[in-house]
Amino acid sequence: MELGIEGKVALVTGGTSGIGLAIARRLLREGARVFVCGREPARLEEALGQLRGEGEVQGKVMGTLAHVDRPAEAGRLVEEAVAAFGRLDIVVSNAGTHLRGRCEELSPEQVEAHFRTKVLGPWELARHAAPHLRRQGGGRLILVIGQAGKVPGRAVLGSAVVNAAQHALVKSLSDDLGRDGILVNAVCPSRISSPLTADLVIDEERYLGRSLEQQESGWGDTVPLGRWGTPEDIADAVAFLASERASYLCGTNIDVDGGHQRMIF
Template identity: 30%
Template sequence: MDLEISGKRAIVLGASRGLGMAIAQSLASEGVTVFAAARSRDKIAAWAEGMDNVHPLQLDLSEIEEVDAVVDSLLKDGGVDIIVNNGGGPPPGTAQTAERSAWLTFFESMGANLFHMNTRLLPKMKERSWGRIISITSSGVEQPIPNLALSNGIRSAVVGWSKSLANEVAADGITVNVVMPGRIHTQRVDELDAAAAKRTDTDVKEVAAKSRGTIPAGRYGKPEEFADVVTFLASERAGYVTGSKIRIDGGSIKSI
């Protein structure tokens, strides 16, 4: 199937590893010019070696000056057609122990600065009457994950923003969607399993096995499986999908 996005321009955040890296690679394989951004530009440069249509960018979403510098550079060159909002999650913790400073710190990078970047890039999409905005959140926005209160709360704000924006720009040919990963086997999931093992004084293999046992598919997902769904949503073929939340979780979320 021709996804009809060869020659489009995309920025993928959090692209140094995990889901962001897999998404950037999937888009690049479809002929998209990908600006792959993360705090570690060197890590992107390492996996993107030899890929002429992948351009590593240094970007720390917690630093608004860096956000504006990247946006200025992209706009100077014509902007982008596709935005993939993705980033690392905050540390584990409960709602009752999360301090005000933590909520403010992580909302700034995972919410406010992200919204600011998209708002600045949006006008070029509107000029072309075509655009795709895809935000990677978590299954926790539908079924809160224990001990991930910061993530559950802040990513839910991203969902509300996405739905609001989707309604505003649908007539401009721009789609806005949210994709919710379940347990996709990335370094982030390994880190969460390790944290759970330490917290419960349990072997990490036992924690991972117990986690897999709660998934109807009986396994963790592959980053490539997740990335290919995102790439489809970024395509011409998905032009009538907007304002939606898409689960990629092996059936983990229990609600209908």
């Protein structure tokens, strides 16, 4: 299927490992030029080296250090991406992690930091990117939102509240920007094997006196497909939403979870 991404410019936050790196690699393979950001210099250089080794992509990938929870840096990131490639068509907001903990275990500072990264960060990205996307006649803004925003739980209170706010942001931005041809959507991962989930504690998991590998082998039992997904599964969904084939999808969210999240809407 021809996605119509070739020649376009994509900005991917949190693009130096796991899901973000897989998204950057997938967009490159579709012919896009990609600008990634991360927080750690060594990880950024390693990611850029990997991406630049992807076949014929010389000159098609660049990156910078940025903390998207800082409003000024989100704006700078957009301007650097435009300066590097002369335009901007696709913005993928993937920065942030999972905030685990019950109410009395989380400080206001922790929740605020999580909110700044996952809500105010993409807010500022959208605010600064919108004028550039309008100049191209439209574009794509895609948020990667963890499952807690749809499936709250007592041990994931911080992520549940912040991720739900991300869903509200997607819906509101889609209404605001859709008339300009800027389509805002979300991809919602669950049970994805990545560096983020390497130290994951499964809710209600009990130590059974077995090796870690033995216990992990049963974690896919709650997924109808019987296995965990990969970062590439998320990258495929993002590439579709970024494409011309998704031109009538606006304000929606796509679950990429092997059927794990059992909610009706």
